[in-house]
Amino acid sequence: MSKPSNTRPFRWHIVVFLAPAVLVYTAVMIYPLFNTLRLSLFTEIDQSRVYVGFENFKTLFGDPNWSTQFWNALGNNFWFFVIHMLVQNPIGIALAAILSHPKLRFAAFYRSAIFIPTILSFVIVGFAWKLILSPIWGIAPGMLDMVGLKSLYAPWLGKEAYALTTLSLVSVWQFVGIPMMLIYAALLSIPDEILEAAEVEGLTGLASFWKIKLPLILPSIGIISILTFVANFNAFDLIYAAQGALAGPDFSTDILGTFMYRTFFGFQLQLGDPHMGSTIASAMFAIILVGVCVYLFGIQSRMRRYQF
């Protein structure tokens, strides 16, 4: 093995190989990230940038105008996340469990078809569901009528009590393919010998799923959970496409992404404020960081992994 040793002349090719990626990544991702954190400590007075320490954070958490909006967005974001964890991931796991059955026919067809919503853009998904659920068009009430449940219909996206849950479910509809695929891959990687041994011991069907497969795919469920967390806490597009920057009705679908967009860019009468926008971005960064750390140190490191 002739790996170059340290006595050789400086190996410029390593620099050449690394430089483009490191430069673009540092300049367009890492530097702006820290610059945004830095900007949250400044404000604009008479068109010049002034350092104000943690004043912006005091405003965000202390001024009722800001703090009610922030806690509203954060609370909504949590609900958005909870629905994904309770609906999207269990459905994804169930679909994957069915699909991974070795003798199932048409598995490839089902897999591809169920994944289709995931490839569509939020704009398409948001508008398509808005039209379908709209009382003007009448597809949703018409279909409920067919099964005799017309009384259950309400203009869900227009009601404060339902709008956020409805949009969360639309997002679940869109992304269920991702947990399905990842769990499917994890299930396929379980060796047949283990399942056969379980069968000899009398574990089949559902029992073998709960006792054998589920413990083995726990690490994948952990990965899905953290991916869902990060994606949900920087979500924006679906709410913006379906409800606009005001996240109506009456901010009931406002999440951190739309709140930051409104603050940063301004809307209607409010002027955009990059410094308050940075402050909200910093709060989002902290939340995501806490989530990732809880996963890395609290969950992943304690999970038992099995090597086959």
Added chain:
Amino acid sequence: MSTARSNRFNTFAAHGALILYTLIALFPVFVIVINSFKTRKAIFREPLAMPNSDSFSLIGYETVLKQGDFFLYFQNSMIVTVGSLFFILLFGAMAAFALAEYRFKGNTLMGLYLALGIMIPIRIGTVAILEMMVQTGLVNTLWALILVYTAQGLPLAVFILSEFMRQVSDDLKNAGRIDGLNEYTIFFRLVLPLVRPAMATVAVFNMIPIWNDLWFPLILAPAEEVKTLTLGSQVFIGQFVTDWNAVLSALSLAILPVMGLYVIFSRQLIRGITSGAVK
């Protein structure tokens, strides 16, 4: 006997559940596309019926093609997606090769630094990114988007590609070195062709999020001549919100290219996900 019967029942239940979910997944797309070919009256009278000779109409598509510059939007999206993928793959593979092939001081640290971006969304830095693009005059150019998506895609690309490059045989590279090839030739001629499947996986993973992104086009490139298809259809639909024919046709036109890409690449995408490339 009884197991055979319960097996048949299970298969039946499994297909039932999958068919039900497939219908839920495809129904909205189906409704949008069939109604885009109908007259306004038919859209409202019988939204679930297929278009027939009576109700068939292309009026929505005519409006869309007359009012919106969808070919331009499509072209912009194409340039941004292909450009970003090119740089992600080229720069990502080069960095992955350096990390996988050479031992040098700071190798692990560099790997960790580049991996940071896998978990942290680039959107958090939007305020400073916009400021930088304004200062460098890149705002409202496609370059702004290409740079952002390249930076966003690099961490995962480096991570996946370096895993694969570690598996390329050392003997092959050393044989090349003995033959007098320099390190660049070894990378471009010997290693790159061998990791082509991994490059395809990375490309497919990055393609869909880039094509569908709304956030950065909205903030960095909202001008008419650089609008991407996603932003273009969003704005168009917002303006024509009461013209149902136009809205449905615009949605169908936006679905079309993604579905085309999916049909071409779905096998690659699914193989990429299920091969456990993303751990």
